Amino acid sequence: MKIVVIGDADTVAGFKLAGVTEAYEVSEESPRESAKRAVRMLLNRRDIALVIITEKAAELAREEIEAFKERMYPIFIEIPDRSGPRLPAERKYKEMIKRAVGIEVG
């Protein structure tokens, strides 16, 4: 199955170099619209296993990504762009831990 990259020009260039053939660049003029459009375009695809998306682009297209939640594939993975991670790795998993093993009053 395929890999898709969504992100800024540098991210796209880097992964294309690594052999990822399908990439969508988030434009600088309308980042929100282009990020959303790129994610939405993948909805009907069944040949994608992995979507590599920059944290910034994922933030802009949060609702669109949510639509994939019940599907096994594609898996979305958020990566930092050249300006570095937005949150330390520790913080990223906080919400996940809280929901899974947090205090449950029942």
Added chain:
Amino acid sequence: MAAARVSPTRMELLKLRKRIALANRAYRLLKEKEEALIIDFMNLLSEAREKREKLEEVIKGAFEKLLVANMVMGSLGVRRASLGLREAMEIEVGSRNIMGVIVPVLKVRKAEIGVLESGYSIAETSTHLDESKVAFEEVLSYIVSLAETERALELLGREIRRTRRKVNILEYIILPRLEASAKEIEMKLEELAREDYFRLKLIKRLVLSKRRP
């Protein structure tokens, strides 16, 4: 807790006690499952954390190399070079089972594509570009591995919540309800026994008084 209406017979009580025993066993098993899932979850979590930190480190290095390549060749030159690549990275998917939860297994695979006769050639491109290419290939392998772990975490987390919900329903709804029903039947049976006892006593007194001359 309102008990379900059942006829107060010994048979019913026996049936109820069997159901209580069964519910108790299910409760214990689910509780054990939840605990085992949490242990797996925590192990995967520290794995994910390590992998993510490593990824952040290697991707930083890769962007630095790309920056140099961009400066040497121009960003257009970099893009043109990636157009000529002869191979594409693909993902082979599989699955594995963690405590009954099916999680994906991902593997990167190089697939040959022959669309352009003039492939990426080392002669035409700068060493900086080659270094960037190698760096991003490495980044890609870290990403795939992290994606697998993060997805497993998510699925395990879901299963933990699902299991906990079942445990709670048993503990706070089903078991109290069954126990309340059993208690009600026991009380009714005791009452019937008392009534019987007094009835017998009464009969005995009547019989005795009649016998007396």
